[in-house]
Amino acid sequence: MKSKKYSVWGVIVAAAVAAGAVVAAPAAPAMANNIDPAADSSLTIHKYAGPENPRGDGSEIADPSGLGTPLSGVEFTITPVSAQGGQPIDLTTQAGWDRAEDATPQNVRGGGYTLGTPVTAVTGADGTVVSDLPLGLYLVEETDPGDNNVVSEVDPFLVTLPMPNRGDWIYDVHVYPKNQLNASIPQKTVSAPAGFTIGSQVTWSIAAPIPQLNSGATYTQFQIVDPLDSRLTFNSATISTAGFAEGTDYTVATSGNTVTITFTATGRGKLVAGESVAASITTTVNSLGANGVVPNQATVVTNGSSVATNVATTNWGALQIVKHVQGDRTSRLADAEFAVFTDAAGENEVARGVTDDEGLANFSLWTGSNTEEPRSYWIRETRAPAGFVLDERLRQVSIAPSSAAEPVVREISNVQQNGPELPLTGAAGQLWLTVGGAALLVSAVGAAIVISRRRKQHA
Structure with a gap:
């Protein structure tokens, strides 16, 4: 009988570990005591961000300082898996464990299983939330990351209350599911224009780091979204990182003045955590606008998490x-x-x-x-x-x-240019002729007077 119970728990632990929940299988050789059907039980979720740790055993970790950063505001939905094939899953009975044997996080929504009324639990400032629950089998799902920029969520996992552990039962179970936050910092730069006047082209370059995921997780979305200023006209976009080809690994689409580079499943399969993807978007600057400062900021979206670049300006x-x-x-x-x-x-x-x-x-x-x-x-x-x-x-x-x-x-x-000198004709010439004629007349009169006086003296 004991071996059957641990077989079921092995399935549950495998599902929980795959989801990133830090739990552990019990030591099989020990003989468990009987389950107390009157015992109170609870599930405490400790939510952290950071690298995945070795799985726990359902007990509380005395010193959680090395687990990572506590995440507040994360919502979990806890749903009882109450029956299979119309028969109750009562974990105070061997029949209940038998019916739970084939349960997985994927098949309990269907597959002949019946789910009870779910409850929600939201982590507090310390990243924990306690839910008092009856004994049973539960599906735990992370349904809202809150304000945390989660790039790799915890997959749904199953947990039993109580949890077998080294010949005993843990009624107050502690789990430590991990998230990976999108801590990447994409960078935006802009080139000098091809020319120095309006109508020239500038190229906006984006360096998009690829964030870390939980083990076993995949990149389901990787996009670069760039809403261009109205003073920019889109020309082209490309991924300049070696090994990525447009049409095969990524597509380029425009809607209004927004450019979106979307990686295909083939392209996402080439992404390596810790490396970076380089994108270039070429535009034409078409006007000064209100102040002559033309900004541009892109957003990199990975598995639903968004991180904005810095603002670059031309x-x-x-x-x-x-x-x-x-x-x-x-x-x-x-x-x-x-x-x-x-x-x-x-x-x-x-x-x-x-x-x-x-x-x-x-x-x-x-x-x-x-x-x-x-x-x-x-x-x-x-x-x-x-x-x-x-x-x-x-x-x-x-x-x-x-x-x-x-x-x-x-x-x-x-300065106006000087004109050439005019000949002595016209008004200017007549003036000088008049002056010259008057001078000659005066000279002639003077000479006549002198001659007249000399004649009188000799008479």
């Missing part, structure tokens, strides 16, 4: 050149051309623009990644408006992230 600012006549800021000049450079030598040109009818040339320029510090550019006039002198000086400007409505403004004036 930053942009506005430059406006105002062209006017020197000495008259209200006289604006169209058709002046300017080049923008990233260096003080004026060798690396990144943009070129022409002033419009209002004398304005506008540029949207990259200012940096993950920083709102200003960036220096240099501007030079490359073509002056017709009739004005070209100003080829390099001028430095400092651009910080901003909207198009609040640009950095730089006023540059042009």
Whole structure:
């Protein structure tokens, strides 16, 4: 009779251990005392996160300090397995143990078994919860991880009250099921743009660590979800880690402006805990928006647990050149051309623009990644408006992230070109002729007076 009871318990322990619950089979050689049908019994669940420990024996562990981090707010559903084939599973009788012999966590929901009314139990701040229960066989399921970011849940397991243990019975049973939390910290970075003006491409890179699971658990879900800012236009996405091929190991889908990379069963089978997956998402920056700071944050989802990356930003600012006549800021000049450079030598040109009818040339320029510090550019006039002198000086400007409505403004004036000297005709020539004629007339009158006086003296 004794061997039959331990055979059943071997099935229960195997199921519990597979689920990550820390329990142990009793020592078979000892002879158990009779079960006390009037005894009170209870199940205490101690919930921890961390590496799995050697299984316990149903008794309380005196020093739990090495078990890991207690998890509060975890809900368990405890359901009595009351009958099999219409016959009660009464563990105060040998017939009850016989009927429980083939029970597993998977087949008690069906397979001819009858379940009683479940009760729920939620762990407290110390990760424990005590449930006073009648003697019997129970299915224990973790039904809600609470606020804990669990990546590997405990599988359902069976437990008996009482539990056989070295020739005796434990009526107050303690189990220590373990969870694995998603402690991964994915990272997001962004490249410098391919160009320095709006309309350039930037690549967002994501390093997604693969979290540890309980032994025997598998990756049932692995996704990278990236909701793009409205100022970004999606171009492409790829997994750059060697050995992963799009279509076979992962798929890329977009919904609205959200990009989702989903690993297939084949791809998930290649995931190795502790390693990392690298993803790249290429976008085009299409506008400055309200402040020129374009953020991006992705989320990595593993087996239902979500961990967000840091926020990376690509930053942009506005430059406006105002062209006017020197000495008259209200006289604006169209058709002046300017080049923008990233260096003080004026060798690396990144943009070129022409002033419009209002004398304005506008540029949207990259200012940096993950920083709102200003960036220096240099501007030079490359073509002056017709009739004005070209100003080829390099001028430095400092651009910080901003909207198009609040640009950095730089006023540059042009000197009007001098016209050629006119010939002595027209109004100017007549004036000099008049002056010259008057001078000749005065000279002639003077000479006549002198001649007249000399004649009188000789008369």
